[in-house]
Amino acid sequence: MNNATPTSRLTHRDQDLDLPFVEAVEGNSGISIAPLRKQTGDVTYDPGFMNTANTKSSITYIDGDEGILRYRGYPIEQLAEHSSYLEVAYLLINGELPTQGQLDNFVSSVERRTLLDERFKSLFDGFPRDAHPMAVMQAGVSALSTFYQDSLDPFDEDQVRLSSYRLLAKVPTMAAYAYRVSKGHALLYPDNQLSLIENFLRLTFGFPVEKYIADPVVVRALEQLLILHADHEQNCSASAVRLVGSAQANLFTSISAGIGALSGPAHGGANAAVMEMLDEISERNMDPKDFMERVKNKEDGIRLMGFGHRVYKNYDPRAKFVKKIADDVLERLGIHDERLDLAMQLEEIALKDDYFVERKLYPNVDFYTGIIYKAMGFPTQMFTVLFAIGRMPGWIAQWNEMIHDPETKIGRPRQIYTGSELREYAPMPERTGTTEIRLEQLQAELEAERRAQQERIAQERRQDH
Numbered sequence: 001m002n003n004a005t006p007t008s009r010l011t012h013r014d015q016d017l018d019l020p021f022v023e024a025v026e027g028n029s030g031i032s033i034a035p036l037r038k039q040t041g042d043v044t045y046d047p048g049f050m051n052t053a054n055t056k057s058s059i060t061y062i063d064g065d066e067g068i069l070r071y072r073g074y075p076i077e078q079l080a081e082h083s084s085y086l087e088v089a090y091l092l093i094n095g096e097l098p099t100q101g102q103l104d105n106f107v108s109s110v111e112r113r114t115l116l117d118e119r120f121k122s123l124f125d126g127f128p129r130d131a132h133p134m135a136v137m138q139a140g141v142s143a144l145s146t147f148y149q150d151s152l153d154p155f156d157e158d159q160v161r162l163s164s165y166r167l168l169a170k171v172p173t174m175a176a177y178a179y180r181v182s183k184g185h186a187l188l189y190p191d192n193q194l195s196l197i198e199n200f201l202r203l204t205f206g207f208p209v210e211k212y213i214a215d216p217v218v219v220r221a222l223e224q225l226l227i228l229h230a231d232h233e234q235n236c237s238a239s240a241v242r243l244v245g246s247a248q249a250n251l252f253t254s255i256s257a258g259i260g261a262l263s264g265p266a267h268g269g270a271n272a273a274v275m276e277m278l279d280e281i282s283e284r285n286m287d288p289k290d291f292m293e294r295v296k297n298k299e300d301g302i303r304l305m306g307f308g309h310r311v312y313k314n315y316d317p318r319a320k321f322v323k324k325i326a327d328d329v330l331e332r333l334g335i336h337d338e339r340l341d342l343a344m345q346l347e348e349i350a351l352k353d354d355y356f357v358e359r360k361l362y363p364n365v366d367f368y369t370g371i372i373y374k375a376m377g378f379p380t381q382m383f384t385v386l387f388a389i390g391r392m393p394g395w396i397a398q399w400n401e402m403i404h405d406p407e408t409k410i411g412r413p414r415q416i417y418t419g420s421e422l423r424e425y426a427p428m429p430e431r432t433g434t435t436e437i438r439l440e441q442l443q444a445e446l447e448a449e450r451r452a453q454q455e456r457i458a459q460e461r462r463q464d465h
Contacts, residue, residue: 012040026061028053043414053234055242055405059092059397060233067314071231072096080321085226086110086196089168089393092231093400107196113169114190114199116177117147124181133178133385134263140174141167142256152250154403163251164396171392172196175385176203182381197223200389205377217332218376221325222386225372228318228365229387231394233311237261237268241395242402243411251399258395259388268384270366271373274306275380278339278371288345296355306343306367307350308360318365326368326375335375343368 006021008031017039022030030053037043046052061070069076072091079088090098090106098106123143127136145152148166151159177187186208190199198214201222206212232238240261245254262268281291294302309316330337347363350356373383402408 010036012036012042015040022053022056027063037414043416045416049239054239054411055234055402056407057234057398057401058095059401060231060394062233062311064309064311065313067312067317069232069317076228076317077321080224080227080318083227085223085230085390086168088227088230089396092393092397093164109165110168111196111199112192113165114173114192114196116170116173120144120147121177121187124177124187127178127181129182129184131178131182132263133175133182133381134259134268134388136178136181137171137174137385137388138256138259138263140178141171141252141259144170145250145252148252152252154245154248154250160251160400160403167251167255167392167396169196172200172389173203175382175389176200178385179204179379179382195219197226215332217328221329221372222376224321224325225369225386226390228321229390231391231397234398235267236264237391238395238398241399245399245402246408246411248403248410251396254399255392255395258391262388262391263384268387270306270364271370271383271387272380274343274366275339275370275374275383277303277305278342281342282338288342288349292346292349292353292356296353304346304350304361307356307363309362309364312362312364313360315362316364319363319367322365322368322372323363326372329372329375333375337371337375339374340368340371343371 006023007018008021010017010019010031017035019035020032022032024030033044044052059072061073062068071079071088072095074091074097079091083091086107087098087103089110090103120140120143123140124136127139144166148163151162151166153159173190180187180203188203188206188208190203192199194202194214197219201214201219202212234242237258241254241258244257245251265273280286281288291302292304295304326340329335330340347367350361350363356362370380370383373386374380378386
């Protein structure tokens, strides 16, 4: 029996290399290029790491062609239907679904840590009222490392567990406070008799003089949305968490980097872009069929948001679930949102039109989430914050896996240098060419500005007289 490790042969110039083959349980297997630079002096070039696996992971499996998303092997549809947010958090972080006792202990360990230190709360008073809540969140999570210095050792499992509890508990509180500061509302204390989701809704929308009772349909809908966003493999923000963590940075600092990556509109802002598109179609009184034709014609200023996905080349499995949540929430709240009707018309057109079908432009998870968040009362600026709350268990799980992986090395991508070759330093009098021309241009611009200023002063003096 041949037990030799399978390899792949690469012919590079006049040299043959046998590269180790890394088998996957499902999906894409890999070719290890670790020996490449040492043996050839060259590296691979892969912008955006579209064909490069930086790690072996057992957390999340995605098959974009088949529209499959699984956490630790469990289909996302089953988890969203049957699990709670904190049960899914336990699964992602610990690898297995909990027993009832394990879940009760985990929930208790999280929900009794929602309170923020009074000195920490004062940080929110220092931010401008118009500060984006994602910037406030990123600063706040980073600041946690200054308040909880007892849990910063990335190699102490008890300290990491404590930091995980604190992040899961305090990030929703911080998110609610970021919202309330933007509204000029008083900050409430958490009520730990409530569930984590109920507490978040109360901290966000409640008032000090009134008892807040969260609608159970809204609570469950928000919980399901958080589950659907809990992890998504090696995306930009998860990669940022891993990259920062590879330097042995603590969990708070690493998660802060993930929030920063998620705040970018190309990553976490897609549902806000969908709302803007729907609003524009409505305000301009555009016919949905005409809009889709203009999309097909690639007219300037016309973009179809919420369709297609970098990973999924089939119907996003999360989008099917979100559509049902949208129906349930709007019906429960008695809201008739024309944007939902418009979104469904756009989806119906796309699913029947060969142009969109051939290009596999199906609705993704962001297509309906904004409508649901709006119905719940969240402003557009809070959409990405809700994304971050949902993604917290995934980031923690990704960081944990990275820190315990014996193959982890500090992230240090290579580059292909395209700048100047070796040059000798030239003293100022000897410099010619484009540098000298540029200096002359700058001097001319400064002289023109000086003359214009003198003319303005002279004109003002003439007017005074």
